[in-house]
Amino acid sequence: MKLFKLLIAASSLLMLSSLAQAAEVNVAVAANFTAPMKQIAADFEKATGHKVVLSFGASGKFYAQIKNGAPFQLMLSADDEKPIQLEKDGLAVPGSRFTYAIGTLVLWSAKPGLVDPRGDILAKGAFNKIAIANPQLAPYGVAAMEVLAKRGLTAAIKPKIVQGENISQTFQFAGTGNTDLGFVALSQVMKGGKITSGSGWVVPGNLHTPIRQDAVLLMKGKGNPAAEGLANYLKTDKVKAFIRTYGYEI
């Protein structure tokens, strides 16, 4: 009985203290940013005592959910279009939008030695299929199509294109060897600053429009110290340097 009372006292104390300082933030995170965000959130929790709840998925789905009242306070989109739209819809805090990462496109194959360092394999056509993220949905897909257009290969390669719904599925097609090639995110094949398996050509940034990934504070996160704190944390030099190790620019 004494132990029981002690437990109640201890837990209510804990609850009180958490009410006083720690807040909770629900974040909608673009699937391609899953790995770095897990680490960033863990570091942020350790540093501040706030609690971060992460949901990973397609940005378009998150947009639809937020529009219909989903309880997210912060959104890390895979593009800049949806955060801008959320601002227009009055669902995001005006002026809170910022670019947290710029994606790097890479032409990649699970087969070692298939992709040459200049991407000439595209013109040679010595591959069965090429996986590209759906350009209507994913900025990585738009960038990939721009690269093909710049090289004058759109018509030649079109019959070989297989579309992934997002960059994760695109990587899945190429990663399982079902397509010889795939235009994927460098963050998917890079670890510790280099491509760890297969072969790849890191597409120069001047061949496509930048793949800006924007974050925005949602109206439900206004005044929430955890949401605002995490947004600011993402802008610190330390976190930016960490994000770069995953193949993003920022």
Place this chain on the structure above:
Amino acid sequence: MLLDSADLQAIWLTVRLASVVTVILLLVGTPVAWWLARTRSWAKGPIGAMVALPLVLPPSVLGFYLLLAMGPNGPLGWLTSRLEIGPLPFTFWGLVLASVFYSLPFMVQPLQNSFEAIGEQPLQVAATLGASPLNAFFSVALPLAKPGFLTASIMTFAHTVGEFGVVLMIGGNIPGVTRVASVQIYDHVEALEYGQAHRLAAVMLIFSFLVLLGMYLWRPNPKKG
């Protein structure tokens, strides 16, 4: 126009896929259901469970395994490359094969039920009258099981139309080849084209309701016998 040409193409592809799958499953599912209904073998349990698996497995599991199996390093991929058919993922026939697995229980289970409902007696009578087992099957069992065939075919067709997860995993979203209506709706929603998504989704909803309504109205009431 209510639907644009890409939507119509997706609908036509969906109808084609569902029709082909229904015909194949009628040919494959009937003997399986017949065997399951009549056998006393120990294998009835395991085979019946395997047929029912797609009912409980998430489409992502089925799609993931099919992608691996059909891939260049998988057993099906090995087989198709040996037979020089080429790889199956991202092709219409790849979708057909996946849908045959996915819709199998919707064909086999109603058929099995109606075969079991016939019972031994009509077939024994047929045998007494000198009918061979094959003859008895075609002239006695098939006519008696007609309502079961109708239900099974409609369920298989409708279930294939409603397929999404498996197609997404192995389809590759190629217009006219693997971009079926459910994927097209998903794309519209993802691209924030809610108007187009609404229209196509409404078509799917009305179609599904009408199919099921037709089945419930048409199905002869077994109690009236």
